[in-house]
Amino acid sequence: xxxxxxxxxxxxxxxxxxxxxxxxxxxxxxxxxxxxxxxxxxxxxxxxxxxxxxxxxxxxxxxxxxxxxxxxxxxxxxxxxxxxxxxxxxxxxxxxxxxxxxxxxxxxxxxxxxxxxxxxxxxxxxxxxxxxxxxxxxxxxxxxxxxxxxxxxxxxxxxxxxxxxxxxxxxxxxxxxxxxxx
Numbered sequence: 295x296x297x298x299x300x301x302x303x304x305x306x307x308x309x310x311x312x313x314x315x316x317x318x319x320x321x322x323x324x325x326x327x328x329x330x331x332x333x334x335x336x337x338x339x340x341x342x343x344x345x346x347x348x349x350x351x352x353x354x355x356x357x358x359x360x361x362x363x364x365x366x367x368x369x370x371x372x373x374x375x376x377x378x379x380x381x382x383x384x385x386x387x388x389x390x391x392x393x394x395x396x397x398x399x400x401x402x403x404x405x406x407x408x409x410x411x412x413x414x415x416x417x418x419x420x421x422x423x424x425x426x427x428x429x430x431x432x433x434x435x436x437x438x439x440x441x442x443x444x445x446x447x448x449x450x451x452x453x454x455x456x457x458x459x460x461x462x463x464x465x466x467x468x469x470x471x472x473x474x475x476x
Contacts, residue, residue, distance in 0.1 A: 295348045298337045302329070303356040311353075316340035326353075390417040 313319035319340040323329035404411040
C-alpha cells in the first residue's frame with residue numbers, strides 16, 4: 295500500500311488538499327470524504343502508479359482547524375476501538391468453542407468469558423445476532439449482565455478469578471480459585 299500525507303485546509307465551504315511530496319498533487323472538494331477520494335486519484339496520477347493501486351491518505355489539518363484535528367483524533371480512536379472490539383469478538387468466539395470442546399458447561403463458560411449463558415449457546419451453535427452495523431454482539435450492558443472480572447496468574451499453575459456477585463442492592467466480589475493443569 296502506498297501512503298501519502300495530505301495537508302488539509304478549508305476555504306469557504308470547500309476542503310483543499312495538497313500532497314507536498316508529489317509535485318502538483320492538489321485538489322479540492324465540497325466534503326472531506328470526497329476530498330480523500332480525489333486525493334487518492336491525484337496521488338495515483340502524480341506518482342505514476344497503476345490505476346488500481348492501493349493508496350492511503352493521511353490527513354494533516356492546518357493549525358486554523360484545531361477543532362477538526364481534535365475531532366479527527368476522536369474518530370481515529372473510535373476506529374481503533376471498533377477494530378479492538380472485532381478482535382475481542384473473534385477471541386471470544388474461539389474461547390467459547392475451545393472451552394465447549396473441552397467439556398465445560400455453558401454456565402461455566404459464561405462465567406469464565408464474561409458473557410451471558412444465552413450468548414454462549416448462540417456462539418457454540420453458530421447462531422449469532424448482529425447489530426445494525428454488522429458486528430457481533432458479545433455482551434449485554436453492565437446493568438443486565440454484571441459478569442466482568444479479571445484473571446491474574448500467580449505462578450504455580452493456579453488462577454485467581456474475581457467474579458462480581460449480586461447481593462441485594464450492592465455488588466460484592468467472590469474469589470474463585472481453579473487449579474491449573476500441569
